[in-house]
Amino acid sequence: MKKILFLGDVVGSAGRKFIFEKLAEIRAGTQADFIIINAENAAAGSGINASITRDFIAAGTDAVTLGDHVWDQRGFETDLPKLEKICRPANLPEENPGATHLILTAPDGFRLLVFTVLAQTFMNPKTSCPFRCAEKKLSELAGTYDAALVEIHGEATSEKIAFGRFLDGRAAAVVGTHTHVVTADECILPAGTAYQTDVGMCGPHSGVIGRETQAVLGRFLDGRPRRFEIAEGEVQINGCLISYDETQRRAVAIERFRLDREVVF
Numbered sequence: 001m002k003k004i005l006f007l008g009d010v011v012g013s014a015g016r017k018f019i020f021e022k023l024a025e026i027r028a029g030t031q032a033d034f035i036i037i038n039a040e041n042a043a044a045g046s047g048i049n050a051s052i053t054r055d056f057i058a059a060g061t062d063a064v065t066l067g068d069h070v071w072d073q074r075g076f077e078t079d080l081p082k083l084e085k086i087c088r089p090a091n092l093p094e095e096n097p098g099a100t101h102l103i104l105t106a107p108d109g110f111r112l113l114v115f116t117v118l119a120q121t122f123m124n125p126k127t128s129c130p131f132r133c134a135e136k137k138l139s140e141l142a143g144t145y146d147a148a149l150v151e152i153h154g155e156a157t158s159e160k161i162a163f164g165r166f167l168d169g170r171a172a173a174v175v176g177t178h179t180h181v182v183t184a185d186e187c188i189l190p191a192g193t194a195y196q197t198d199v200g201m202c203g204p205h206s207g208v209i210g211r212e213t214q215a216v217l218g219r220f221l222d223g224r225p226r227r228f229e230i231a232e233g234e235v236q237i238n239g240c241l242i243s244y245d246e247t248q249r250r251a252v253a254i255e256r257f258r259l260d261r262e263v264v265f
């Protein structure tokens with residue numbers, strides 16, 4: 001049995017610090033063979049940089065994934081190709097730099113393919129079809145991996161659910177990110193793929209999807225743009241823990257994972 005822990009979008013320093021502090025404990029507690037973290041909002045809420053990427057790896061993360069905020073930090077396009085254990089969404093135009101997938105190897109030689117695609121409904125980046133991109137990657141890389149975790153980073157639940165059904169039996173797991181809100185639909189699909197529409201985020205939960213309430217509310221009320229600071233207060237780590245049976249070649253369990261930090265005043 002292989003255990004895969006996938007954690008959703010890390011938001012700001014609050015999310016980062018809580019993860020760095022708890023990661024060893026989480027690995028011991030979950031017995032995870034692989035820990036994969038989407039860190040697309042890790043740098044001040046938008047994107048990531050080289051030093052934060054290295055901090056995630058030093059803390060014990062096996063792979064870092066990204067989303068639509070991939071290029072938000074200045075200069076990251078030159079840093080990304082030099083970094084290890086991090087990949088950008090696979091269906092961005094091919095001129096975009098950086099690895100489009102990772103293959104993680106367990107001590108016993110088991111190889112887990114990991115990649116992210118961006119969904120297209122209500123999403124801004126220029127992308128190719130996430131369905132065809134994922135299908136192509138899984139078949140082109142066949143023989144180089146034993147199981148695959150595919151992340152679908154997107155807004156629309158219908159697109160993510162359709163994507164999960166599309167890859168049922170072809171991926172060990174399809175996990176959703178981007179909305180920052182946990183969905184309660186984790187399941188094993190009929191052909192053995194673990195699925196959850198959104199695993200939620202790692203960051204402050206006292207505001208609006210990680211941002212300070214008053215600024216977001218003001219924008220909704222008067223329509224004027226303003227700076228959205230990162231929220232303060234209660235911090236959660238959210239994700240899912242998948243159990244994959246190598247002999248049956250299918251996922252056998254998926255459970256939501258959540259850790260709360262109490263606010264200390």
Ligand SMILES: [Fe+2]
Pocket residue numbers: 009040041067178179180
């Ligand atoms: Fe995000």
Ligand SMILES: [Fe+2]
Pocket residue numbers: 040067068069153177178179
């Ligand atoms: Fe996103």
